[in-house]
Amino acid sequence: xxxxxxxxxxxxxxxxxxxxxxxxxxxxxxxxxxxxxxxxxxxxxxxxxxxxxxxxxxxxxxxxxxxxxxxxxxxxxxxxxxxxxxxxxxxxxxxxxxxxxxxxxxxxxxxxxxxxxxxxxxxxxxxxxxxxxxxxxxxxxxxxxxxxxxxxxxxxxxxxxxxxxxxxxxxxxxxxxxxxxxxxxxxxxxxxxxxxxxxxxxxxxxxxxxxxxxxxxxxxxxxxxxxxxxxxxxxxxxxxxxxxxxxxxxxxxxxxxxxxxxxxxxxxxxxxxxxxxxxxxxxxxxxxxxxxxxxxxxxxxxxxxxxxxxxxxxxxxxxxxxxxxxxxxxxxxxxxxxxxxxxxxxxxxxxxxxxxxxxxxxxxxxxxxxxxxxxxxxxxxxxxxxxxxxxxxxxxxxxxxxxx
Ligand SMILES: [Zn+2]
Numbered sequence: 001x002x003x004x005x006x007x008x009x010x011x012x013x014x015x016x017x018x019x020x021x022x023x024x025x026x027x028x029x030x031x032x033x034x035x036x037x038x039x040x041x042x043x044x045x046x047x048x049x050x051x052x053x054x055x056x057x058x059x060x061x062x063x064x065x066x067x068x069x070x071x072x073x074x075x076x077x078x079x080x081x082x083x084x085x086x087x088x089x090x091x092x093x094x095x096x097x098x099x100x101x102x103x104x105x106x107x108x109x110x111x112x113x114x115x116x117x118x119x120x121x122x123x124x125x126x127x128x129x130x131x132x133x134x135x136x137x138x139x140x141x142x143x144x145x146x147x148x149x150x151x152x153x154x155x156x157x158x159x160x161x162x163x164x165x166x167x168x169x170x171x172x173x174x175x176x177x178x179x180x181x182x183x184x185x186x187x188x189x190x191x192x193x194x195x196x197x198x199x200x201x202x203x204x205x206x207x208x209x210x211x212x213x214x215x216x217x218x219x220x221x222x223x224x225x226x227x228x229x230x231x232x233x234x235x236x237x238x239x240x241x242x243x244x245x246x247x248x249x250x251x252x253x254x255x256x257x258x259x260x261x262x263x264x265x266x267x268x269x270x271x272x273x274x275x276x277x278x279x280x281x282x283x284x285x286x287x288x289x290x291x292x293x294x295x296x297x298x299x300x301x302x303x304x305x306x307x308x309x310x311x312x313x314x315x316x317x318x319x320x321x322x323x324x325x326x327x328x329x330x331x332x333x334x335x336x337x338x339x340x341x342x343x344x345x346x347x348x349x350x351x352x353x354x355x356x357x358x359x360x361x362x363x364x365x366x367x368x369x370x371x372x373x374x375x376x377x378x379x380x381x382x383x384x385x386x387x388x389x390x391x392x393x394x395x396x397x398x399x400x401x402x403x404x
Pocket of ligand 1: 310314320344345
């Protein structure tokens, strides 16, 4: 039995402002770096596209079992804003054939105490033929009590992307991570997958890391953006990413450092998708560029795991989110949603408020706050690429990560 949301018509009471009281919220079950089993719910706005699900809450994604991949369990936490811990809350999955309620058992109340208070664990019951969704409902008082909150669970099939790692020596000098290259790429891919799992995307690293030499660049062991004597800032990117791309893979290149003007490693990486480079092949802004991404030798494998996921986002068609530099005329947005997003321009959110409230915890090495790792999943009118998971999955289906 749902609570009636319209107790009176506010248009008949011009001095009153209609408000929705949120008794509980659905939030990340963890703090700190992303985890494959703890989605970051998309709670931008409270109205969803009816084609997605007619719900008034956030949405989060999980992945179904697929081939050798078992279904990933996923935690979501209920935050009690206007309701006491003694009140009993009973989660229910609308379509139990699509999503299994793991904890608490069906018909049982949430546990507000313990190491993981008020935490719901779900798992995809099957891999849907097409991306689909169901509702997570929260009943008050009993399993048949009124529904006080809803949340959409979107279930994806798993899209696997094979990754070929390249260690790029420039003018004969290799990046620092060459000595530990297998562990470097393995850990980067593992950490990126923690971020990508809610979008149903899984990177699979090929065990053979390639040594890819490039000669004749401006500075040894350095990718120089806007190299002297070239009109296009990406000239050396194009040279590197055209050096030895493997046709059936997403090609990920690691260089020693990236120089832009006098800045060393101010830019962490550059990622380009197939559609983009195909339309800029001859003499555009990115002449001769190739699909894939390049980043500099990581000093922090969690922070660069997020960079790995960010650059993959570009390869699959995502633009920067908020504080745009990609879309002429688009508004500059530096709000909490933007800064929390995986596709925000900046990877090190500073410690000033509100930045320290939207990142995912402090760096291991520098005192900065990490980049956000949130991937949007709702379709919200007026927001460019609001459904980022869909954009990435469409890019996958169009082979956007394969070299041209
Ligand atoms: Zn970017």
